[in-house]
Amino acid sequence: MEKDTNKPLKLIYFDARGRAEPVRLMLELRGVPYEYEAMPLGVWMQGGKERIQERTPFGQLPILEDGPFVLCQSRAISVYIARKLNLYGETIEESARVDEVYDTASELMMELAILHWDKEFHAKRAEHREASRSKLDRLQTYFTRARADAEHWVLPGRYTLADVMMAFALETMMPIHPGLVEEFTELHRFMTAFYASSGVREYVRSERRPRTWTISMATFAGVPEETHQWTD
Ligand SMILES: N[C@@H](CCC(=O)N[C@@H](CS)C(=O)NCC(=O)O)C(=O)O
Numbered sequence: 001m002e003k004d005t006n007k008p009l010k011l012i013y014f015d016a017r018g019r020a021e022p023v024r025l026m027l028e029l030r031g032v033p034y035e036y037e038a039m040p041l042g043v044w045m046q047g048g049k050e051r052i053q054e055r056t057p058f059g060q061l062p063i064l065e066d067g068p069f070v071l072c073q074s075r076a077i078s079v080y081i082a083r084k085l086n087l088y089g090e091t092i093e094e095s096a097r098v099d100e101v102y103d104t105a106s107e108l109m110m111e112l113a114i115l116h117w118d119k120e121f122h123a124k125r126a127e128h129r130e131a132s133r134s135k136l137d138r139l140q141t142y143f144t145r146a147r148a149d150a151e152h153w154v155l156p157g158r159y160t161l162a163d164v165m166m167a168f169a170l171e172t173m174m175p176i177h178p179g180l181v182e183e184f185t186e187l188h189r190f191m192t193a194f195y196a197s198s199g200v201r202e203y204v205r206s207e208r209r210p211r212t213w214t215i216s217m218a219t220f221a222g223v224p225e226e227t228h229q230w231t232d
Helices: 018-030 041-053 074-084 092-117 121-146 161-176 185-195 200-204
Strands: 009-014 034-039 063-066 069-072
Touching: 009 018, 009 041, 018 034, 018 074, 018 161, 018 200, 034 041, 063 074, 069 074, 074 092, 074 161, 092 121, 092 161, 121 161, 121 185, 161 185, 185 200
Parallel strands: 009 034
Antiparallel strands: 009 063, 063 069
């Protein structure tokens, strides 16, 4: 990894997994030291947002500090870290495939995020489960046809940002639709292998990982019981 300064990378977000987690998973997978600042909501409300606003267009988190280089937008941060840590493609075709899988996982994640925050969450949950089942069915068909090997989406024997984002999207779906991801044995096997990989395995079982997917104001996933925890 290139060294920009002697300071470790710093990632600033809230005390939740959310948009920062794929970045953390990559750093943990590679064993790169970094500082994580979990912005308390009270601090955010009382001046924190304004301070971030000075360095970003819309005053939102996450942001990444790599020495003097400051970057916002979770996708841009993920791609920057993936490139830095050799978790991207080496050819334009491989990189495009990584992007394709990343965008597919992001779509699943965005639908989940909307549902997590929906005031009519309980009324819509069952319908979303059925829609998700047919998406996972198609996703598994695609995976078994296009994958690099049973545990990697793009490159054989090597993780990329594509695997990181897809594993996180599937994990996020688990508590909201219990038992659904397990129905798709190829997807489930891929996901569990990722979370058992060196570096990731230790991190996701550690105290350092936020216990909730989002902040407490959401309808779902703002408490540890509604967020997937790896304990075994
Ligand atoms: N497109 C941005 C969206 C960032 C975003 O929506 N951040 C939310 C947290 S997930 C935020 O900072 N909310 C507080 C606010 O807008 O004041 C990204 O992907 O980073």
